[in-house]
Amino acid sequence: MEVNEFINQNLIKMNLKSEDKESVIKEMIEIMAENEIITDKDEVIKKAMEREAKGTTGVGKGVAIPHVKSDAVKKPAVAFGRSKKGIDYGSMDEKPSYLFFLITVPEESHDEHLKLLAKLSRNLIHDDFRNSLLEAKDEEEVMSVLENI
Amino acid sequence: MKKIVAVTSCPTGIAHTYMASESLEEAGKKMDVQMKVETQGSVGVENELTDQDIKEADAVIIAADTNVSKDRFGGKYIVEVAVADAINDAEALINQALEGAESGKESEVDSNLYSQVSDEKSKRKEKRTGAYKHLMTGVSFMLPFVVAGGLSIALSFVFGINAAEQEGTLAAALMQIGGSSAFALMVPILAGYIAFSIADRPGIAPGMIGGMLASSIGAGFLGGIIAGFLAGYITQWLKKTIKLPENLQGLMPILILPFLASLIVGLLMIYLIGPPVEGIMNGLESWLQGMTDANAVLLGLILGAMMAFDMGGPVNKAAYTFSVGLLGSEIYGPMAAVMAAGMTPPLGLALATVLFKNRFTRQEIEAGKPAWFMGISFITEGAIPFAAADPIRVIPSIMTGSAITGALSMLFGVGLRAPHGGIFVLPIPNVVSNLGFYALAIIAGTIVTALMLRIVKPKLEE
Structure with a gap:
């Protein structure tokens, strides 16, 4: 199981256009839809918003990780987006978020997929990891940061 | 070196659980505190805390947006927060936990029998693996x-x-x-x-x-x-x-x-x-149908003891599955024996807490009341909290009672056509044959269980 089975350069957006929480979630889900990761965009948006209602996934430190587990997801995938300006995501630390990971998994997922996602999540805690994502110049560089987890 | 154990969990169990775990571990390293974090995520429970870990720990941190059972942390100082708090400021949490532990506070642990039983059941479900x-x-x-x-x-x-x-x-x-x-x-x-x-x-x-x-x-x-x-x-x-x-x-x-x-x-x-399986099945069926009294009693004894041995665990389920399977072959005796034997452990314990109060803690006497209900509903797991507190004495006692009930039920030739339901299915006409004798078998096992407990459990001080 490798990182590049979840994410590739097409799933990376270096400059998100959205300026608020709901539109950034939609913008990220749109990336998934374009890459045919999901079958039902509206369903995925609904699930993501439901999850946010239970508690924000803006975990602070400039990171947000909206995620969806649904039958409308074909395979486990991660989309990465970055906002230069920062977006008010209602984060725990009340600061704007710059790095966005949208994680989608089907209802029935293999443990190995979930374990890799867990590993990615663990890395987000580390300052170095976040900084190299913030400073990455292009999609290729983001991929190489992610591949080294 | 101080030791803290922690549990992290979030609703989807994909990201926060693990971020919180990492954050706590990192902070622990920095603060020179030994840290063990159990993650309850979508992969199931990982890095599970052992009894030893919990015993050695100075304090407990639960960072969860889901319900995490606190029963196993009885007597420890517990800091309970949302999962995001552990992600954002794990160091503050660790300080809070250590200070709390220092001041010698303990957290109240829920001793409700129903919640203990359902926790135990879900724990078992998680642990079930393989075949x-x-x-x-x-x-x-x-x-x-x-x-x-x-x-x-x-x-x-x-x-x-x-x-x-x-x-x-x-x-x-x-x-x-x-x-x-x-x-x-x-x-x-x-x-x-x-x-x-x-x-x-x-x-x-x-x-x-x-x-x-x-x-x-x-x-x-x-x-x-x-x-x-x-x-x-x-x-x-x-x-x-x-x-x-x-x-x-x-x-x-x-x-x-x-x-x-x-x-x-x-x-x-x-x-x-x-x-070949057809041969085995035919052999089994004709043996069960033509069984002598002695063999029937023996089978009842074994099935009964199995039901009580682990109260809903694999051995119990083996006896239960065997009996349910035989319903399809129109053999109803083992089903009756197994249900009766599964009812007597909580019933016997409940009876014992009423009759022999000086052998049970105040908590156990309280837990005896719901145990009556679990008994008549055929929820053998109702005996688990008692057995967990004193396995060496309780398990043999309930096995004896259940074995006797199972044997009596088989001896009386009782048949049961429903696989579950406790006493609530019995009033439906013809679900059970020989209802009177069936009740007798259950009552006998209940009394034997209670008497066994009287004999083997020592009097408590105070």
């Missing part, structure tokens, strides 16, 4: 069919024991619902969902087809179990082995897997596995 998990998945999907079928058949006897032979009558209709439909589905459902548990959705078709074959060639529930495992593992193997070009992959689940797996399972069942 046992697959079998239990099959059994749990099969049970509703057994209930519906068993009770419909029993109802048909309201009109007289042979009433169903008259075509066109309501009794015949009930028999048709219960006997030739619900019971006919039992083994295919069992096999289908064992296979489902192993191979996911593609396992269902080959599993059910294999189960149907087991049924029709007379290999019964034993054949069904074998068919289910065969179908599951064969489907799984085919899934991994067959590599198709990307554009044909859509054909795998819809065409290739069901067809090939069903073909292989079907042929194996008919030519290789069916005949």
Whole structure:
């Protein structure tokens, strides 16, 4: 199981256009839809918003990780987006978020997929990891940061 | 060096659980505190805290947005926060936990019997792995069919024991619902969902087809179990082995897997596995039907003791599955013995807490009241909190009571057509034969259990 089975350069957006929480979630889900990761965009948006209602996934430190587990997801995938300006995501630390990971998994997922996602999540805690994502110049560089987890 | 144990958990269990865990571990490293974090995420429980870990810990941190059971942390200082708090400021949490522990505070631990029982049940469910998990998945999907079928058949006897032979009558209709439909589905459902548990959705078709074959060639529930495992593992193997070009992959689940797996399972069942299992099944059935009293008592003793041994664990479920499977072969004695023996452990303990108060803690005496209800409902797990507190004395006591109940039930020739329900199914006409003797068997076991506890449990001080 490798990182590049979840994410590739097409799933990376270096400059998100959205300026608020709901539109950034939609913008990220749109990336998934374009890459045919999901079958039902509206369903995925609904699930993501439901999850946010239970508690924000803006975990602070400039990171947000909206995620969806649904039958409308074909395979486990991660989309990465970055906002230069920062977006008010209602984060725990009340600061704007710059790095966005949208994680989608089907209802029935293999443990190995979930374990890799867990590993990615663990890395987000580390300052170095976040900084190299913030400073990455292009999609290729983001991929190489992610591949080294 | 101070030690803290922690549990992290979040609703989806994909990201926060692990971020919180990492954050706590990192902070622990920085602050020179030994930290062990159990993650309860979508992969299940990882890095599970052992009893030893908890014993050694100075304090406990629970960072969760879901319900995390606190029972096992009795006597420890617990800091309970949202999962995000651990992600943001793990160091503050660790300080808070250590300060709390220093001040010698303990947190109240819920001693409610129902919550303990349901925690224990869900813990067991999580721990179920491998073949046992697959079998239990099959059994749990099969049970509703057994209930519906068993009770419909029993109802048909309201009109007289042979009433169903008259075509066109309501009794015949009930028999048709219960006997030739619900019971006919039992083994295919069992096999289908064992296979489902192993191979996911593609396992269902080959599993059910294999189960149907087991049924029709007379290999019964034993054949069904074998068919289910065969179908599951064969489907799984085919899934991994067959590599198709990307554009044909859509054909795998819809065409290739069901067809090939069903073909292989079907042929194996008919030519290789069916005949010997049919022989075993016939042998078992005729032995059970023609059993002497001595053998019946022996079987009852064994099944009864198994029911009490681990109160809902694998040994209990083995005895239970065996008896439920035999309902499909119209053998009802073991089912009666097993249900009665599963009722007496909580009942006996409840009785003992009333009669011999000086042998139980105040908490246990309180827990005795709901135990009555769990007993009559055939929830053997109701005995677990008592057994967990004093296994060496409690388990042999309840096993003795259950073994006696099982043996008596078999000796009296009691038959039961419903697989569950405790005393609540007994008033339905004909569900149980020899109701009076059945009650006697249950009461006898309850009293024996209570007396055993009186003998082996020492008086408590104060």
